Every structure is written in C-alpha cells, then in structure tokens.
Amino acid sequence: MLIYLIFDVEDLVHSDSDDIPRDIGTMLADDGVVATMCVVGEKARLWEQRGRRDVLAAVAQHDVCLHTDRHSVHPTVSEYLADKDWADGVAEIVRQEGQGARDLARILGQYPSSWGTSGNSWGPQVPAGTRLVGIPSNVYTHVKAGDTGACWFAGQLCYSDYVGLPGGEDAYCDDEAFERGLPALLAEIERARQNGVGCIGLFGGHPTRLRYRVFWDALNYNRGQNTTPTDYQFAPRREDDAYRLGLRNLRRMVAAVRELPEVRILSVRALNQRVPPDHTAISWDELGKLASDASQSAVISTDDSTASPAQLLDLLGRAFLTAAIGSTRPKCLLPRLVLGPVSQPPLLDQSLVVNATQLLSMCEALVRHIDATQHLPVSLEVDGVQIGPGPFLRSLTRAYPHVLEGTLTPTSIEPGPQEPDVAESLAQEGIYKMLPEWTPHTPDLKLEKLALHMRLQCWSLKPALLI
Ligand SMILES: [Zn+2]
The missing domain is CATH 3.20.20.370 (Glycoside hydrolase/deacetylase)
Incomplete structure (x- = not known):
C-alpha cells in the first residue's frame, strides 16, 4: 500500500x-x-x-x-x-x-x-x-x-x-x-x-x-x-x-x-x-461489455475505472455515429474528458419511441455539444420532448448490440435514473454535512448551488487505477 x-x-x-x-x-x-x-x-x-x-x-x-x-x-x-x-x-x-x-x-x-x-x-x-x-x-x-x-x-x-x-x-x-x-x-x-x-x-x-x-x-x-x-x-x-x-x-x-x-x-x-x-483506448467489445453491464443495472454506476458515466455516454454516441456510417471502423475508441451537465436536466415523466434517424441525430447533437464544451448537454430534444443524459444513456446501452449488427430499430426512451447513484449521498456528505462543520465558515453559507454542481459532476466520477 x-x-x-x-x-x-x-x-x-x-x-x-x-x-x-x-x-x-x-x-x-x-x-x-x-x-x-x-x-x-x-x-x-x-x-x-x-x-x-x-x-x-x-x-x-x-x-x-x-x-x-x-x-x-x-x-x-x-x-x-x-x-x-x-x-x-x-x-x-x-x-x-x-x-x-x-x-x-x-x-x-x-x-x-x-x-x-x-x-x-x-x-x-x-x-x-x-x-x-x-x-x-x-x-x-x-x-x-x-x-x-x-x-x-x-x-x-x-x-x-x-x-x-x-x-x-x-x-x-x-x-x-x-x-x-x-x-x-x-x-x-x-x-x-x-x-x-x-x-x-x-x-x-x-x-x-x-x-x-x-x-x-x-x-x-x-x-x-x-x-x-x-x-x-x-x-x-x-x-x-x-x-x-x-x-x-x-x-x-x-x-x-x-x-x-x-x-x-x-x-x-x-x-x-x-x-x-485518463485516456486508455477501449475496444468495441469492451464498450459492448460496459454497455451491457450498464443496461442491466438499475442505477447509473460510477464504479468502472474504464469510463465515467459521462465518458460512457460520449463513447456510445461516437460509436453509434461511426457504426451508422458503415465504413471501416477503427479498432478502438479513446475516452476523452467529459464533464457533467452545467444545470439540472429535465425530468422525463413518460416514455417515447424514436426511430433510427432520430436516435442518430440525438447522438450527433450529443457529440457536437461535447466537442464544443467538454460538458454533457443538459438535455437533447426529440419530437418536442427534452431528454436528459440519464434516460438517453440507458436507451443507447440497450440499442448498442443492434447498431453493431446494422439492425437499428425504433428505440424506446424511458423514465429512469437521472443521475449517478452516488450523487445524492456525496452531496449530502460532502456539502450539506461537511461544509457547516468547519467553524471558520460563515454561518449563512449557502449550500444549494455547491450541492447541485456536486451532483451534476458525479457524471464525471470514476475510480482511478494505480500501477
Ligand atoms: Zn488547513
């Protein structure tokens, strides 16, 4: 140690x-x-x-x-x-x-x-x-x-x-x-x-x-x-x-x-x-394994050192676009820096179904937003509905095997976890509990914005490996 x-x-x-x-x-x-x-x-x-x-x-x-x-x-x-x-x-x-x-x-x-x-x-x-x-x-x-x-x-x-x-x-x-x-x-x-x-x-x-x-x-x-x-x-x-x-x-x-x-x-x-x-190359199979694990999990997890939830969403968006072009695929993809959204994503209250073209344009908007800002978008619009990164991540993880096979069919986007599972507890412990405990802090310290950004940045959280 x-x-x-x-x-x-x-x-x-x-x-x-x-x-x-x-x-x-x-x-x-x-x-x-x-x-x-x-x-x-x-x-x-x-x-x-x-x-x-x-x-x-x-x-x-x-x-x-x-x-x-x-x-x-x-x-x-x-x-x-x-x-x-x-x-x-x-x-x-x-x-x-x-x-x-x-x-x-x-x-x-x-x-x-x-x-x-x-x-x-x-x-x-x-x-x-x-x-x-x-x-x-x-x-x-x-x-x-x-x-x-x-x-x-x-x-x-x-x-x-x-x-x-x-x-x-x-x-x-x-x-x-x-x-x-x-x-x-x-x-x-x-x-x-x-x-x-x-x-x-x-x-x-x-x-x-x-x-x-x-x-x-x-x-x-x-x-x-x-x-x-x-x-x-x-x-x-x-x-x-x-x-x-x-x-x-x-x-x-x-x-x-x-x-x-x-x-x-x-x-x-x-x-x-x-x-x-933090940019080890990841193969298409490894990405498939990550997508499959994420699609079977009831929560958005931050336990995998290969990719944070934000990096996984970015990798999937880029993989969908590459696979859809149908030309020769690169052997692997490189995770890059992707930060969480900068404000609270909207809550999705009912499911909707999007066709392959719509799903790919959402991927394009996602990747373009990350290219320009290094942040996940707060939401992506489809059919007049705003979709936050949580439900979008889940739908991409489920559709991944189909896009690889070239059989992308209409995909449903469903209400579900909106943020990584640790976001709530880290905000409670790391902001609401710890900050007021330090006696130099002013008693009227406002914690809400600090807690909000703590939660949003949990999208960029993952373990670091030691060698
Ligand atoms: Zn000190």
Whole structure:
C-alpha cells in the first residue's frame, strides 16, 4: 500500500510558527523521508517577506502542495464558490488558486504537486479549476469512487482518504496519549492494507499545533470574521520541552509506519506518477461489455475505472455515429474528458419511441455539444420532448448490440435514473454535512448551488487505477 505523508502548513497569525515546518522538514529529510508539505500561498509569501531562507530550504527538500491561496481568510473557497454557476466558479478557482500555485513555484522552486482542501472549504469546481492551472491532483477531496483511494472527478485526479494519530498534535506532545494512539493508528493502516486500499494519506499534522494549543484561525477567522494583523489574538503556547517531545513522537510515528509490512511512504508527486493518464483506448467489445453491464443495472454506476458515466455516454454516441456510417471502423475508441451537465436536466415523466434517424441525430447533437464544451448537454430534444443524459444513456446501452449488427430499430426512451447513484449521498456528505462543520465558515453559507454542481459532476466520477 502506498502512503503519502502530509502536513498542513498554514498558520498566518503566529510568526514563530515558521520555525516548525523547518524543524519537521529537516528532521524527516535526515531520516530519508520525503513528505508532502501542503503550504498556504499566503504563508509562503510571509516567509519570503520575512526573509526566512532557512524555512524555505528545509521545506523545499520535500514535495510541495498548495493548501489554498489564503486558507481561512474570508471569503474562503466554499464561500467564494457558493453563489457561482459552473463556469464562473471554475474561473474564480483559476484566478484565486492560480495565484497561489505561481507563488509557491516562485518561492519554493516547485510547482505544486496537488491542491489540498483547507478545513472543509471545498467546492465541485475546485478539481476542474486546479486542473486548468496545471496542478495534477487534489488531496482531502470530498469525492470518492471505488477502493483504490484515488478517483477522477471533473477531469482531476482526487485522493480522499487519510488517517492520522488519534488525538492529533496534542497526542504528539503527551507521551501517554501517544502510546495509546500509535497502536490504534497502525491497526487502522493495517486494516486498510488488508482491505486492498491502493493508497492512503497519513496526516502528519498541522506543524503550528505542536507549538500552539488552539488553531490560529479559530481565534481570528471564526464564523466569517476577518481579523487584521494589528488585532490578532494569539493562542496559548507550549513550552520548549513539550514542543521537542512532539517532534520526537512525530518522528517515532513515521518510523513505526515505515516498518509496517508491504507499506511504502512516498510523496503525492511520486504517487501522481503511479496513476496512468485518463485516456486508455477501449475496444468495441469492451464498450459492448460496459454497455451491457450498464443496461442491466438499475442505477447509473460510477464504479468502472474504464469510463465515467459521462465518458460512457460520449463513447456510445461516437460509436453509434461511426457504426451508422458503415465504413471501416477503427479498432478502438479513446475516452476523452467529459464533464457533467452545467444545470439540472429535465425530468422525463413518460416514455417515447424514436426511430433510427432520430436516435442518430440525438447522438450527433450529443457529440457536437461535447466537442464544443467538454460538458454533457443538459438535455437533447426529440419530437418536442427534452431528454436528459440519464434516460438517453440507458436507451443507447440497450440499442448498442443492434447498431453493431446494422439492425437499428425504433428505440424506446424511458423514465429512469437521472443521475449517478452516488450523487445524492456525496452531496449530502460532502456539502450539506461537511461544509457547516468547519467553524471558520460563515454561518449563512449557502449550500444549494455547491450541492447541485456536486451532483451534476458525479457524471464525471470514476475510480482511478494505480500501477
Ligand atoms: Zn488547513
């Protein structure tokens, strides 16, 4: 099992917290461990302004991930996405987080290997926007598919699962709590390995919390409040002995995890290299198998790593058009990037029958829309009826064997599942439950648009394979 060791370097309030990632970075490098330092863009800019070359040099021995550009400073990520439609939200991610990525590259000499959610401040446009600024993955994402520990969502490679020492940083600084927590952590990692998980994060902690007993943002950025630097509230600080104990126990934890059987610690940058790009060729037979599985399933599933539901619909549309021309077929088809629809598709309330010509013109409209926008259409019109992608996918999966044989007959399009089966639960868990749990979020954070786009983008969700 592959384990990425990751730290959230984020304290914008206590200037002496700068020393802590330096100490951790040096200690782990001495042990030959490459961790992933998830650094806030503003934190790196503060190091630069303060001339902290020692910190920059120690951190740059490790992999660097962008822990958002400004973390808990309002508006946070969920707050600035809350009122946005899809395209505006993606553009805002590109604008705000792109700045953070460029600053990390300039200051630390590495373009970030990943983008890591700050607290629970996430939105479905994050993966798409960070992909556009050239960041190859996301960590701590609110989406999940399959059991590898990695998935594709909105065209981005996403890692969601991670474990950490029970009791967190307070337990590092307390021998008794540490001795209790370490075996529990090791057992949890072992369970994941036995369950066949391909990769998992090991959350090393927030460096600042080895020194400060309370989160910097809980005191200064809680519930939508912004505090100016002259009014900062400072947290209670641990003595040097407790701090040194925390570092020692962190080192012991990493050593203990390294000794586990069949476990390898690597950086997120190295892990990204273990995931093949998302466009493996698919043969006509394989597509037939996917279509047959989908036609027999009562739900729209996101469990197949070959194609997301959106990619399957696109592949079928293109296959229908190619087969209908009747000329020589290519040996295989290439899945491509296809995002979910940008707004809620209409509900189909009664079935209708379309002839072969109508079905093929719907396929043509589908493929043309994806060519132009990289999104599934919200609906396709036939005989004055708007058909959403759910019912259309089902009718194509059923008609696939006939189009291959050149015997396309009138096909029925029926009411049925409108969205992938995980859409509802991911929106409930990843938006309605998790976002309000993060106390810096403003209490009047609107969740409806975030939840809608979360559901719609489940069309682009599928497990990612590791090699
Ligand atoms: Zn954080």
